[in-house]
Each structure stands twice: as C-alpha cells, then as structure tokens.
Amino acid sequence: MLLFPNCKINIGLRVVAKRTDGYHDIETVMYPVRGLCDALEILPDATDDISFTSSGLETGVDPERNICVRAYRAFREACPIGGVRMHLHKTIPMGAGLGGGSADAALTIKGLAELFGVPLTAEQMIRLAAQVGSDVPFFIDGRPTLVTGRGEILAPVAGSPIGHRLVIVKPDESVSTAEAYAGVAPARPESRLGDLFGLPLRQWKGRIVNDFETSVFRIHPTIAAIKEELYRAGALYASMSGSGSAVYGIFEERTPDLPAFEGMFVYQEDMI
Structure with a gap:
C-alpha cells in the first residue's frame, strides 16, 4: 500500500487559553495543500511488530519515536492487527508549521484500517488520531476545517480561496x-x-x-x-x-x- 500524506497551512491561528493538561486551546482554519506530499508505504509483515525506515529529508528522531511508529502502536492498542513494514519518504519540510508529521500519522491510521480490514468510522479514527498528536485529527478527512480545542474539535467552515x-x-x-x-x-x-x-x-x-x-x-x-x-x-x-x-x-x-x-x-x- 502506497499513500501520499499531504500538508496544510493555517489560515489564522488564535491561542485562546492554557489548559490544565499542559496543552493550549486554539482556533484556526486548516487548509489542505494537495500537491506537497510525503510518500508512505505500508506492507504486512510476519514478525507481528513494526519495521520502520525512512528516506528523503532527515527527520532528526530515532525511528522508534517517529510519529508513524507511535500511530501504529496507538492503533494496535485499540485494534488487534499484525505486523507491518513501513517506509516513509520525507518531502514536506519539518519545523515549518505545515503539519507534515501529523499528516504522516493520520495516513498511517487510515492505511492500517484499510490494510487489515478494520471497519473504523471517521469519528473513531479522529479519536484515535487525537491520541497521537494535536494536529493529526484534521488529516483524517483533510478538507478545509475550523479546528478548535487542542486540535481535536473539527467543524466545517464556509468560504474558500479556491482558484487563487x-x-x-x-x-x-x-x-x-x-x-x-x-x-x-x-x-x-x-x-x-x-x-x-x-x-x-x-x-x-x-x-x-x-x-x-x-x-x-x-x-x-x-x-x-x-x-x-x-x-x-x-x-x-x-x-x-x-x-x-x-x-x-x-x-x-x-x-x-x-x-x-x-x-x-x-x-x-x-x-x-
């Protein structure tokens, strides 16, 4: 299975409040950038665990701490699935505010559900994504969205700069x-x-x-x-x-x- 996680831009970003759990409540519109993508390959593996490799831009983190690996472990804790071999090719710049890592995690969740035939609804995947990272839920659907809370509350938004x-x-x-x-x-x-x-x-x-x-x-x-x-x-x-x-x-x-x-x-x- 080959997936292409695309990034996003934030149109407006207000930091509304500091939360008791250490996060912040925000208000932002996340808008997908369709053509700027990473490439993520997920294949089943008989080892009953995950083997992860990466190429392209350096992620700067140990493979076990990569957000794709964390997404796999969160998915596996929620649903009984087998092992996989996963390769990530990074093209989206990091430390840029474009959400490339969050996109990779979201596509990991969607890919695992498809690969192993796990019938998760979009809402179930969004709840699972919120466990992995604050921006991850947006990328489950990836349409222009008003995002509030710490990033897990999603709502449709009217208006769009389509055609620009x-x-x-x-x-x-x-x-x-x-x-x-x-x-x-x-x-x-x-x-x-x-x-x-x-x-x-x-x-x-x-x-x-x-x-x-x-x-x-x-x-x-x-x-x-x-x-x-x-x-x-x-x-x-x-x-x-x-x-x-x-x-x-x-x-x-x-x-x-x-x-x-x-x-x-x-x-x-x-x-x-």
Whole structure:
C-alpha cells in the first residue's frame, strides 16, 4: 500500500487559553495543500511488530519515536492487527508549521484500517488520531476545517480561496513549537475566525491573524521579511503557517515572480 500524506497551512491561528493538561486551546482554519506530499508505504509483515525506515529529508528522531511508529502502536492498542513494514519518504519540510508529521500519522491510521480490514468510522479514527498528536485529527478527512480545542474539535467552515495561487516559502531556519508557544499570551479574540474566513479574500489582511507571528518575527527577522516580500510581490493575503517557519502568500490566478526567495524552499499550487 502506497499513500501520499499531504500538508496544510493555517489560515489564522488564535491561542485562546492554557489548559490544565499542559496543552493550549486554539482556533484556526486548516487548509489542505494537495500537491506537497510525503510518500508512505505500508506492507504486512510476519514478525507481528513494526519495521520502520525512512528516506528523503532527515527527520532528526530515532525511528522508534517517529510519529508513524507511535500511530501504529496507538492503533494496535485499540485494534488487534499484525505486523507491518513501513517506509516513509520525507518531502514536506519539518519545523515549518505545515503539519507534515501529523499528516504522516493520520495516513498511517487510515492505511492500517484499510490494510487489515478494520471497519473504523471517521469519528473513531479522529479519536484515535487525537491520541497521537494535536494536529493529526484534521488529516483524517483533510478538507478545509475550523479546528478548535487542542486540535481535536473539527467543524466545517464556509468560504474558500479556491482558484487563487498559493505560494509557500520556507527559509533554512526552523521554529520549534515550544519556542513559539513561549512567546504567546493566550486571549479570546473578539471576532470568530469562522466568520472572518467567510469574508472576501481582500478583507483578510489585518483581520485574520496568527498569534505566533509577534514573538517568532522578533526572534526570526528572516521569517518576518518573507511575509513582507510576499505582500510586495502582490499577495492578497500572507501569513506564517502554524508556529512557522514557513510563510505563505495567496495571489490572484497567476504565477508570481519571486526572485527574492532564491535559495529557499518555494512551493506553488492552485488552491482547490
């Protein structure tokens, strides 16, 4: 079985409250990026355990701690399944706020259910995904979604920038989630993000915000400069995704000229 976990961007991200369990309540719209994918192969194995290998971009973690392995162990604890051989080829940049690892975990859960014929509903898979990581539940379905709680409460969202050009830029530097949260003071926003997302795209600037930008931009001026350059290049809306370091711009239906980002990771696609 060969699967292609795709990443996401965050359109707005408000840190609403600190929870007693150590997590934070958030409010964000997660929007799928269809063409920027990892590749995940899952094959049955007679060893009754998991054998995991990876290639492509370095994950920087021991194989046993990889999120795909953790997803397998969580699945196996909930459902009796056999062993597998799993290979992950990483293409989605890490430390970017694009959710590549969460996507890998979600597709692991969906793939295991299909491979072993386990009749899980989408809601059951979402509950299982929430045990693995905060952003993982979104990728079970992967449609534009209003995400609240610590990432496990999902709701449909009205509105979409379909037909526009998405540009994602990531510098060499990365931002850890812990670093991003350390500089944020949780607060409940005056306007609901779901309502703001339904506004015309040209009205998003200044209204739809990412709470992480203030502290991350102060520590990483290169990331702030990318956002400014995307606006100079004609973006209708630009923002850091998640806790960074990737920044995206949404343009009219054209391929913008972006010479300022030479040497950085740049990805473009039409939003669908």
